[in-house]
Amino acid sequence: ETGVTQSPTHLIKTRGQQVTLRCSSQSGHNTVSWYQQALGQGPQFIFQYYREEENGRGNFPPRFSGLQFPNYSSELNVNALELDDSALYLCASSFDPPVSTDTQYFGPGTRLTVL
Amino acid sequence: DQQVKQNSPSLSVQEGRISILNCDYTNSMFDYFLWYKKYPAEGPTFLISISSIKDKNEDGRFTVFLNKSAKHLSLHIVPSQPGDSAVYFCAASGLSGGSNYKLTFGKGTLLTVNP
Numbered sequence: 298e299t300g301v302t303q304s305p306t307h308l309i310k311t312r313g314q315q316v317t318l319r320c321s322s323q324s325g326h327n328t329v330s331w332y333q334q335a336l337g338q339g340p341q342f343i344f345q346y347y348r349e350e351e352n353g354r355g356n357f358p359p360r361f362s363g364l365q366f367p368n369y370s371s372e373l374n375v376n377a378l379e380l381d382d383s384a385l386y387l388c389a390s391s392f393d394p395p396v397s398t399d400t401q402y403f404g405p406g407t408r409l410t411v412l
Numbered sequence: 413d414q415q416v417k418q419n420s421p422s423l424s425v426q427e428g429r430i431s432i433l434n435c436d437y438t439n440s441m442f443d444y445f446l447w448y449k450k451y452p453a454e455g456p457t458f459l460i461s462i463s464s465i466k467d468k469n470e471d472g473r474f475t476v477f478l479n480k481s482a483k484h485l486s487l488h489i490v491p492s493q494p495g496d497s498a499v500y501f502c503a504a505s506g507l508s509g510g511s512n513y514k515l516t517f518g519k520g521t522l523l524t525v526n527p
Contacts (some may be wrong), residue, residue, distance in 0.1 A: 324488070330515075339503075
């Protein structure tokens with residue numbers, strides 16, 4: 298059973314650019330959530346995808362968008378990058394939007410630096 | 413406005429002693445609480461959870477206590493081991509925002525267990 302993987306590990310972009318981060322869910326999982334973890338903070342919920350549809354969104358502007366593919370892998374896209382977008386981006390996969398959330402498994406994250 | 417608060421940024425304990433990590437929340441809609449552990453360069457790993465219908469949940473060396481009236485939960489680790497040294501995040505979920513899958517995290521507490 299493979300765990301959650303994310304690519305790339307690290308990324309450096311300049312302000313105004315666009316970035317795409319990728320996540321492969323754990324085998325058998327059909328739900329993906331994305332979180333942003335700024336330095337010294339806890340992870341903040343960006344949005345969740347369930348069976349290719351957005352299923353809940355946190356307090357992030359529309360320039361943060363996502364996709365989930367038929368194989369349940371996922372992308373996070375951020376347009377018009379700002380300096381404050383510098384953070385660790387985590388994805389977490391689970392099987393069905395659970396009533397209990399103890400089955401969210403996190404990937405190692407992508408460290409994005411915006412210069 | 414932080415809905416989940418971990419007021420101790422760090423905690424240091426001796427090996428074999430008890431570690432107590434605390435967490436407070438403000439949102440009454442939260443009905444499920446989790447603790448995650450995070451090592452550097454890894455994603456958060458689920459540790460233990462508790463539903464709001466319980467006041468205690470135990471799993472080996474780890475016990476979580478929930479005091480709903482005080483909106484407070486704590487994680488007890490007994491006995492503490494050097495391998496427990498990590499950042500511990502308290503997280504909560506509920507029906508706020510129309511989604512019961514979003515996790516709201518605290519800022520984390522760095523636990524150091526000294527041999």
